[in-house]
Amino acid sequence: MSIWLAQHWHALLRALRQLVISPVTSLLSVGVFGVVLSLPAGIFLLLENLQTVSGHATESLQLSVFLDTNARQADIERINARLEQVPAFESFQFISKEIALQQLQQESGLAEAMRNLGKNPLPDAFVINLGQMAADEIERMREAISAWPGIAQVLVDTDWARKLNAILDLGRVIVWMLAGLFGAALIIVIFNTIRLQILTRRDEIELSRLIGATDSYIRRPFLYFGAIQGLAGAVLAWSILALVIIKLNESLFELARLYATTWALSHFSWQHNLLLLAFSGGLGWFGARWSVARHLARIDCA
Amino acid sequence: MIDFQHVNKRYAGGYEALTDITFSVERGELAFFTGHSGAGKSTLLKMIAAIERPTSGNIFVGQQNISALKRSAIPYLRRNLGLIFQEQRILLDRNVFANVMLPLQVMGADSRTAAARVRAALDKVGLLDKEKANPITLSGGEKQRLCIARAVVHRPTILIADEPTASLDTGYAREIMAVFESFHQVGVTVLIATHDRMLLDATRSRVFELTQGKLAA
Numbered sequence: 439m440s441i442w443l444a445q446h447w448h449a450l451l452r453a454l455r456q457l458v459i460s461p462v463t464s465l466l467s468v469g470v471f472g473v474v475l476s477l478p479a480g481i482f483l484l485l486e487n488l489q490t491v492s493g494h495a496t497e498s499l500q501l502s503v504f505l506d507t508n509a510r511q512a513d514i515e516r517i518n519a520r521l522e523q524v525p526a527f528e529s530f531q532f533i534s535k536e537i538a539l540q541q542l543q544q545e546s547g548l549a550e551a552m553r554n555l556g557k558n559p560l561p562d563a564f565v566i567n568l569g570q571m572a573a574d575e576i577e578r579m580r581e582a583i584s585a586w587p588g589i590a591q592v593l594v595d596t597d598w599a600r601k602l603n604a605i606l607d608l609g610r611v612i613v614w615m616l617a618g619l620f621g622a623a624l625i626i627v628i629f630n631t632i633r634l635q636i637l638t639r640r641d642e643i644e645l646s647r648l649i650g651a652t653d654s655y656i657r658r659p660f661l662y663f664g665a666i667q668g669l670a671g672a673v674l675a676w677s678i679l680a681l682v683i684i685k686l687n688e689s690l691f692e693l694a695r696l697y698a699t700t701w702a703l704s705h706f707s708w709q710h711n712l713l714l715l716a717f718s719g720g721l722g723w724f725g726a727r728w729s730v731a732r733h734l735a736r737i738d739c740a
Numbered sequence: 741m742i743d744f745q746h747v748n749k750r751y752a753g754g755y756e757a758l759t760d761i762t763f764s765v766e767r768g769e770l771a772f773f774t775g776h777s778g779a780g781k782s783t784l785l786k787m788i789a790a791i792e793r794p795t796s797g798n799i800f801v802g803q804q805n806i807s808a809l810k811r812s813a814i815p816y817l818r819r820n821l822g823l824i825f826q827e828q829r830i831l832l833d834r835n836v837f838a839n840v841m842l843p844l845q846v847m848g849a850d851s852r853t854a855a856a857r858v859r860a861a862l863d864k865v866g867l868l869d870k871e872k873a874n875p876i877t878l879s880g881g882e883k884q885r886l887c888i889a890r891a892v893v894h895r896p897t898i899l900i901a902d903e904p905t906a907s908l909d910t911g912y913a914r915e916i917m918a919v920f921e922s923f924h925q926v927g928v929t930v931l932i933a934t935h936d937r938m939l940l941d942a943t944r945s946r947v948f949e950l951t952q953g954k955l956a957a
Contacts, residue, residue: 441848650818651846
């Protein structure tokens with residue numbers, strides 16, 4: 439076990455040594471990794487941030503049921519009774535036109551204008567909490583309630599969030615396609631880097647074979663090298679995105695202030711950071727593995 | 741220890757390097773192989789390390805049949821051998837110590853005992869004071885002694901040297917030969933390919949003579 443560990447430690451040291459020996463080449467391919475990865479990762483990050491916005495909205499779906507403006511107390515009670523009989527609702531609440539007007543006056547700063555209206559233009563309404571419900575079911579429910587007598591209009595408040603979610607899903611598909619394409623490019627970059635390394639270290643590889651090195655011993659430092667480049671590339675991509683976020687948040691702060699909110703972009707969660715590291719490191723490892731399999735077979739001692 | 745039975749080696753293109761070679765070397769023996777260049781000495785020695793594979797016939801090293809060895813078993817065969825190549829194959833990107841360390845690294849030896857063994861090997865060939873030197877600064881004889889240290893550092897049971905005294909002047913050659921003798925003294929089987937008449941005349945060991953790929957009786 440300790441010999442096995444020592445062998446791996448040694449391979450890691452040899453890989454690091456290779457990185458230090460040719461710093462420019464190493465930095466260049468790490469740079470390629472970082473820049474190329476930061477595009478799909480950046481889009482993914484943006485989607486995740488938008489998801490948190492729509493995520494809050496879709497946690498609990500609501501239906502707003504507006505009554506005819508000339509509805510009487512008897513109509514309200516009748517509709518209240520009918521709503522009580524629907525078991526799918528989590529809860530519902532009656533908001534009279536007077537309360538609605540009060541809320542509007544308090545929240546919108548239009549109190550003066552409202553007072554000048556003289557007559558209350560708002561309808562009585564019920565707000566229904568649906569909890570979690572499938573989209574088509576919500577639509578059925580909306581149509582059913584719309585057909586009741588005395589109902590003017592039924593709105594699904596969180597409709598926009600559902601549409602945004604659908605767009606985000608599409609965005610995620612695009613991110614994975616980009617990641618796939620760029621990943622292939624990165625594998626090719628590592629493939630070539632390792633090929634050049636094998637060529638320059640031909641003497642050492644030949645000698646190692648002659649003195650009893652196994653194939654995996656010869657392979658190992660190259661695999662470590664590929665994985666390290668991938669991991670370093672992931673760190674670079676992360677840093678690029680961190681800078682972008684800081685820059686964007688400066689502008690967003692102004693924008694958010696105008697809308698009186700405090701929305702700001704946040705970086706990846708640690709799970710996503712791990713995913714980024716694993717993805718990039720895996721690409722490096724795979725590119726190295728492929729390159730080594732192709733090129734080491736050609737170096738046989740003679 | 742080493743047993744060749746009717747071994748043939750024919751290269752693609754029909755060139756016959758070795759024809760019907762049969763001989764055996766005992767454990768702990770010191771034996772020489774001689775002949776003109778191109779007679780097949782190098783090919784014969786390379787076959788013991790499975791660097792070259794025979795076209796037909798059997799080669800036994802210890803109890804192992806080398807001619808039927810799987811590719812994955814070859815590294816473990818070579819760890820029992822100490823090889824000194826005609827082309828010295830010294831790595832110039834590291835110092836003398838690191839060059840001698842290589843076989844132990846490849847085998848995954850414990851690093852503390854490995855360092856002690858490297859120094860012991862360097863001491864045996866008289867290069868202990870040069871362990872930090874870059875091999876490019878060594879003289880021809882010192883380079884050859886470095887190769888010997890690298891070949892014996894892992895204490896192989898068989899030592900194989902291909903033209904170890906070529907390109908060395910007489911004084912160095914005698915020095916190198918003395919090192920081989922000392923390994924022979926402690927029970928290592930030593931095989932040396934050479935066309936150096938001086939070495940051959942001085943020895944009482946067996947000498948196999950190759951002529952155009954055939955072993956003289």
